[in-house]
Amino acid sequence: MSFNVHSIGFGSECNSDIVKLAGLLWKEIVFGGHLFATGSVSVIMACATVFMVPVSLDILFVSYLLFYAIYLYDYSAGASSDKLTNEERARYLQCKNKSKCIVVAVSVLMFMVLLTFANTITILIGLGILALGLLYGSHFKKLTKKIPAFKNVFVSLVWSFMALFLFVYYSLPITYGALMLALFIFIRMMNIQILFDVRDVEGDIEAGLLTIPALFGEKKYPFILRMINFVSIFFVIVCVIQGLLPFFTLAIMPMFYYAVTYIDKVVESRKNYSSYVFAACEPIMWALLIFAGRYVAMFNIIS
Numbered sequence: 556m557s558f559n560v561h562s563i564g565f566g567s568e569c570n571s572d573i574v575k576l577a578g579l580l581w582k583e584i585v586f587g588g589h590l591f592a593t594g595s596v597s598v599i600m601a602c603a604t605v606f607m608v609p610v611s612l613d614i615l616f617v618s619y620l621l622f623y624a625i626y627l628y629d630y631s632a633g634a635s636s637d638k639l640t641n642e643e644r645a646r647y648l649q650c651k652n653k654s655k656c657i658v659v660a661v662s663v664l665m666f667m668v669l670l671t672f673a674n675t676i677t678i679l680i681g682l683g684i685l686a687l688g689l690l691y692g693s694h695f696k697k698l699t700k701k702i703p704a705f706k707n708v709f710v711s712l713v714w715s716f717m718a719l720f721l722f723v724y725y726s727l728p729i730t731y732g733a734l735m736l737a738l739f740i741f742i743r744m745m746n747i748q749i750l751f752d753v754r755d756v757e758g759d760i761e762a763g764l765l766t767i768p769a770l771f772g773e774k775k776y777p778f779i780l781r782m783i784n785f786v787s788i789f790f791v792i793v794c795v796i797q798g799l800l801p802f803f804t805l806a807i808m809p810m811f812y813y814a815v816t817y818i819d820k821v822v823e824s825r826k827n828y829s830s831y832v833f834a835a836c837e838p839i840m841w842a843l844l845i846f847a848g849r850y851v852a853m854f855n856i857i858s
Contacts, residue, residue, distance in 0.1 A: 585832060588626030594838030595622035598717045601842040602736060604849050605804055606721075613672040614724050617681060618717065620665035625688030628658045632692045658689075677724050684713060684720075696764070703765040707748040714838075715741035732799045739794070742787040743841075746780060746814065747834045753825055777822045784814045806848025807841060 584590055595618045603610045631654035662685060669678045687695070691709065699705040718737035722729045752759060752766040753776060759766045768776045788811040794800040814837070820830040 585835075586630060588623050588630060590832070590835050591626045591838075592619045592621075592623035594835065595619065595714075595717055597839045597842035598714065598740060599721055601838075601845045602718045602721045602733070604842070604845050605736060605801060606730070606733065608721060608725065608727065610721070611672075613668055614721070617665055617668050617673075617724075618720070620661050620668070621681060621685055621688075624658050624661040624665065624685060625691075627654055627661075628689050629692050631655065631658075673724060674726065680720070680723060684716070688713060699764040699766065700762075701765075703770060704749075704767055706764070707745055707752070707767065710748050711741045711744035714744040732794070735790075735794045735799045739787060739790055742783060742790060743810075743837065746783040746787065747837060749776065749780060749783070750818065750821060750834050751831060753821055754828075754831055756825070777818065780818050781815070784811060784818065787811075801849075801852075803848035803852040804845060806844045806851070809844060810837065810840060813837070813840060 596615050599610065599614060599618050602608070665685070666678075666682065669681050673681065691706075695709055696706050698709075715737040718740050719729055719733060721727075722733055749767045753768045756766070756768045759769050767779060771779065788808060791800065791804060791807060795802055795805055813833075817830040817833040820827045
C-alpha cells in the first residue's frame with residue numbers, strides 16, 4: 556500500500572513539473588517573440604505556395620531570426636511601460652540585459668547566414684529591415700505622436716515587404732500578383748496592429764500616441780476593425796477575378812470569420828488576452844489555409 560502512495564505522489568510531482576515546463580515554454584513562445592517569428596516564416600511559405608516558388612531552409616531561417624530579434628528587442632525594451640497593459644509579459648522580460656545579449660547573438664547569426672547564402676543586395680535589405688525594426692521603439696514609434704496611426708503603418712509595411720523579400724532573395728522579378736499579395740498582408744497586419752493598440756490604449760494615451768483606438772474611442776474602433784477585415788477579403792476576391800492571384804488563394808476566406816471571432820471577443824473585453832494570441836497566430840493560419848487550398852486544387856486536377 557505504501558508503494559502505491561509513493562507512486563501516486565511521484566506521478567503528481569511529474570505532472571506538476573510537466574505543467575510548469577509547458578507554461579514556461581508557452582510564455583517563451585508568446586512573450587519571447589517566437590510567435591511573430593514563426594508568423595514571418597509563414598508569410599514566406601504562403602507567398603511561395605501562391606507563386607509556386609521553391610524555398611530553401613536558409614530563407615526560412617533568416618526570416619525567423621530577423622523577426623525574432625526585432626520582437627524580442629521591442630518587447631524587452633518596452634517591458635517597463637508594459638506593466639500597465641501586459642504585466643505578465645513585463646515580468647517575464649524583466650531581465651533586459653539578457654534579452655539584449657540574445658538579440659545581438661541572433662543578429663550576428665542572421666548576418667552570417669545571409670553572408671553565406673545571399674547576394675549583396677539581399678544582405679543590405681535584410682540588415683536594413685533589422686535596423687528599422689530595432690530602431691522602431693526608440694525612434695520611429697515617437698512619430699505616432701505627430702502622425703496618426705504611424706506605428707501601425709510602419710509595422711504593417713515591414714510585414715508586407717516579406718512577401719517581396721521572397722522574390723528579392725532569389726533574384727526573381729516582382730510580379731503584380733506579388734505586389735497585390737503584399738498589399739493584402741499590409742491590410743491584414745493593419746487590422747492586427749490596431750487590435751493590439753486596443754489592449755495598449757491606456758498606455759498609448761498616457762504616452763500621447765495617436766493610435767486608432769486612442770483617437771476614435773471604444774465606440775468607433777470596432778467598426779474600423781470590421782471594415783478592414785471585410786475590405787481585405789473583398790480585395791483577395793477581386794485579385795482572383797482579375798487573374799492576379801490563383802484561384803486556390805480563396806482558401807484564405809475563412810480568415811474573415813476567424814478575425815470576426817477574436818475582434819468580437821476583444822470588443823467584449825479588452826482584457827481577453829487569448830484573443831490577442833489568436834490575432835498573432837493569423838499569419839500562420841494564412842500559410843496553412845493557402846497550402847490546403849493548393850493541395851485540394853492539385854488533387855482535383857489529378858483526379
